[in-house]
Amino acid sequence: MKIRIIFFVLIIISVSCAPRYNIYFIADKEVMRTVTESTKQRCEDFIYYTPDSFSIMRYVRVNFHIMRTSAGEGFSEKEGVQYVHDLVGVCNYKLDLNAKMNxxxxxxxxxxxxxxxxxxxxxxxxxxxxxxxxxxxxxxYYSRGKKSGVYSLGDRRPFEYSIGGDTILNLFLIEHHIDSILNPNYRGATSGVSFGHNIKIFGAYRNWSNVIYDDSGNVQNKGAGFYGGVTNHEIGHSLGLGHTWNQDDGCDDTPKNAGCWGPTGVPPCDGVTSNNMMDYNGCQCAISPCQLAKMHYNFWKENSSQRTLLVDDWCDYDSTKNIIVTKNDTVIFNAGKEFNRNIEIQEGAILIIKCTLVLPANAKIIVKPTAKLIIDGGVITNRCGDEWRGIEIWQSKKYPSLIGKVEFANGGKVEHVKNFTSIINE
Ligand SMILES: [Zn+2]
Known part of the structure; x- marks a missing residue:
């Protein structure tokens, strides 16, 4: 009995280990090249860069600077560290919860x-x-009344403290000068200004430390939770966005508006008011598809000011999980894409590359039996000074006609690739 079970187990192991597929990297001479009537994709048009399920998460590097008087007035180190951690958390929370446009x-x-x-x-x-x-x-300090020089909006003196400014966005928490606070028109508003890789945010300490207790004894202050909106707004400028309420920002889905902080019931702020991140309002919590497209195009574009701020993990191959084009789906990349993983085109699925696809060293494209990869005017390349691995074809041993197919159409090509010029069996 025991022997029979062992024998049975051995049969199962040998069946499951028998290779069912021929797997090899496709070579140059095997590739079918065609010309079709398809229109050329405008790959540098930012509007095609709205994130989709094939867009990777981008991480923008930031540093914070808490500017205090020479006597150390302002956040203590403990308070400041807590405040910044809270603020980063609030900013990311708002990004995570992107709201529908009002x-x-x-x-x-x-x-x-x-x-x-x-x-x-x-x-x-x-x-x-x-x-x-x-x-x-x-x-x-920031002094609203100063049009130029020390403490003015354009004063770049604080930026001398920037750390890693070529690749890190530096945010400076600066207080309103007493002259501003004493001005009868001063409203203690949260505000800021962006200078590319440097950003000033005003009044954080004063608003945080100005604690009021409500009737129930609860603390009411404008702390980190209140500053997430303005911080995301200024970062939005650095990532390439303009204001929406008073100008044409190049987006059709961000209408000009009265610039209301919120609905007051009094014209023009009666009715629905803006909640967009790039307006001045109490939410600053909605980012439109067009605004996202602009930022993602800037993240994609080589040598852009915004791309230099990203955690650059796209050259580090991650073998743990493939990018999947699901069975029988047709997916078109009509904008530049980059991944740090293999791409797996499952049975019956089609992936069409119209623009540039970037893969790191060791990453490959797996074309399963009956799946198809069409490089239609696009290019698959590497931007890290390495070679990506190649296009791996899977063919059923039992039914050889069930094979992955690759087609180069309209001048589509591959470059900086390791396994393409000759057949290499794995
Ligand atoms: Zn602004």
Whole structure:
């Protein structure tokens, strides 16, 4: 009895281990090249870069600088570190919860997931956490009344404290000068300004420390939760977005509006008001598909100011999980795409590459039996100075006609690829 079971187990093992497929990298001479009537994709048009289920998450590196007086007035180190961690959390929470656009009233604008987050960076080599304190009277204030020079909106003095500014977005928490606060028109508003890789955020400490207790004894202050909107707004500028309420920002889905903080019941702020991140309002929580497309195009574009800010993990091959084109689906990449994983085109599925597809060293494209890869005017390449691995064809041993197919149409090509010029059996 025992022997029979062992024999049975051996049969199962040998059956399951028998290779069912011929698997090999396709070679240049095997590729079918065609010309069809398809129109050329405008791959550099930002509007095609709205994130989809094949868009990877981007991480924007940030550092924070807490600017204090020479006497150290402002956040203590403990308070400041907590505040910044809370603020980063709130910013990412708002990005995670992207809201549906309020405007135009009755709109059917798609609500898409936001595919970027901010990440505190510092310097791993020194153990710095990305939160810095500077006690400097000449760089700790903003004075609304000053049109130029020290403490003005355009004063770049604080940016001398920038750390890793080529590849990290540096945010400076600066307080309103007493002259501004004493001004009868001063409203203590949260505000900021973006200068590319440097951002100033105003009044965070004053709003946080100005604690009021409500009737139930609960703390009411404008802390990190209140500053997530303005911080995301200023980062939005750095990532390439403009205001929407008062100008044409190049997007059809962000209508001009009255710029209301919220509905007041009094014209023009009666009725529905904007909740867009790039307007001034109490939510700043909605990012439209077109705005997302703009930022993602900037993330994609080589040598753009925004791409340099990203955690650059696209060259690090991750073998743990493949990008899947699901069985019998047809997927078209009509914008640039980059992955750090293999792409697996399952049985009966078709993947069409119209633009540039970037893969890291060791990553391959797996074309399962009856699946098809069409490189239609596009190019599959590597941007890391390496070679990606190749296009792997799967063929059923039992039914050889069940094989993955590859077609190069309209000048489509592969480059910086390891296994393409000759057949290599695995
Ligand atoms: Zn702005």
């Amino acid at each position: 405007l135009p009233e009755g709109n059917s604008t798609a609500l898409l997931p936001v595919q970027y987050r901010i990440v505190l960076t510092g310097d791993p080599a020194t153990g710095e956490d990305g939160i810095y304190f500077h006690d400097d009277d000449s760089a700790c």
